[in-house]
Amino acid sequence: MQSDTYTPSQPPLDHCTTLEVAKMLGMAVRSVQLMVDRNELEAWKTPGGHRRISRASVERWISARGHTGADNATPPVLAGRENVSAKRHPSPSVKAAVGVKQILLIEDSVHFQNLVGLIVQQHFPGVVLHVANDGIAGLAMYGQTQPDVLIVDILLPGIDGATLITALRSQSQFARSHLIVVTSLDEEQREPYAFALQGVQVIHKPRLVAELPAALSACLQSPKASS
Template sequence: MSAEVCTTQQAAALLGISVTSVQQLVESGEIEAWKTKGGHRRIPVTAIHAFKASSQGDSPHAAAAEREERLVVMIVEDNPLQRGIYEAQVGSWNFPVRVHLCDSGYKALVDIAKDKPDVLLLDIVMQGIDGYEVMQTVLSYPELADVQIAVITSLEFEDLERRGGLPAGVTYLPKPIAYDELRGYLRACHAQKLKSMHAHGN
């Protein structure tokens, strides 16, 4: 290890966490890093110290575990004002959540591949690739089977039925959104995530 940079394995040793945890922290932007031409990650030692400082006295392992327990919520909404309201509302609720905003169905499909969310909140009526198409695409991939999907729409059930209806397991939340209902839904999703993590020994 040079005085300035380290490998993923060296960063894991410095932080006392697993290599996988370091990779997740890098991918989420929590730790600064870059890749060499050969595809190997290099992490500035200063970034390691900055991450330790941001943990506010918690052990790196505890900080990484807390991040893994956050509910990752991707909100797909083409109205910028509505996106801001969702972000403010969800961010104000007292449970660990990370909000990922998308302004189009196309961007959602790109971002889902990079940052698999726990929950997908979909506006149905959008230009281009709409929420219904995003939902159908996500449901067609077995590796995304555990993503919870809720559609938030002003369309009536009858309108959705004309497009084939909502598949089993997809939640319908009518607009204007009742935020107490949305909060209850996300809390249930978070409880399910924690239960699944503990069942798999994470």
């Protein structure tokens, strides 16, 4: 069981493989290749012929997508742009400063942990992002952080997301948190978990880049997240 604030396990390289970018963005590898061909992403080839894509260009694409995505969401501005990344704390037991918003992401996929981290860095640089890798760690970290927004994947090791949501709803402090569910499951595949998803915003992972910034903006600006 492992939990931590959002920090990649190793310092991120300045480039990614095509497959890594595809997984981060929830796209097919061919779609990423076409983006490179259209000069939407900066790329080059190694002496061995392997394509490498600039991480900075991926971050710029995510930022631009938040401004001009399919839903034409208004870009959220909740903190000073002088901060270049999401504020992080070395341990979830260290409370954020008074008035600083917190997000807890419970997600076992490193690719989607990094993708949510990039979105928070780009759009909410003053927000603290905590990450738990499984449902059991997530339950413990929720009690420590009592976040303004909780983002949960349905398919988790330890405790699945639906069971975790049900457990948290039995706790009085859960009333102060907004809930967003992210999943790779389509609507039919979600049916077994429907008991926990009533009234909950669900974002399909292929739509994460387009939909999560606006969803987080609405949650973080809500009085519920300030109570």
